[in-house]
Amino acid sequence: QQQVKQSPQSLIVQKGGIPIINCAYENTAFDYFPWYQQFPGKGPALLIAIRPDVSEKKEGRFTISFNKSAKQFSLHIMDSQPGDSATYFCAAQGGSEKLVFGKGTKLTVNP
């Protein structure tokens, strides 16, 4: 049972484009939604996170949009750069449960 569904599996954009990665969940007990970024050959690292009491959170060029009624959240990367090329994982957590990860999106930003 996949608790967090992530799409697309891969994404290619040109430099300056705005890639969008989407995630959907079913468990209404989830109340914490982080995104992790993984560069090739490295472990994932926390990028940005949101709680459902806000609909949007920005940190630099990275924005999470959250739609509680639709049970969806997405990551937008403004003015994307080749250095943003990485795999991005969404995740969700509720209560005392462990983090549940999506399957990841491989982003390639071409120069």
Add this chain to the structure above:
Amino acid sequence: NAGVTQTPKFQVLKTGQSMTLQCAQDMNHNSMYWYRQDPGMGLRLIYYSASEGTTDKGEVPNGYNVSRLNKREFSLRLESAAPSQTSVYFCASSDRRDRGRDTQYFGPGTRLTVL
């Protein structure tokens, strides 16, 4: 702080061989995790340890065993390696006192090939 360290970085095994992957963290975290990462499959939890002295199965525990040696160290053992265990293995640690939520810190990974 080194964070989460893993050894070895690379390993090649023959089918049937055994080995132990080592993980240590210096952040005084209570919880530790072992994941495997395969193309298109994301991060799949093998085992986790919520605190020193406890371990629990994750999504894909078959063929693996773990030991939480102390608060710092959490090892993963393959008793009889199979080609299906070819993967990249990540160890992670977390503590809910950190920002009040489960921020996981990952090690650099071990790339394992089973021939």
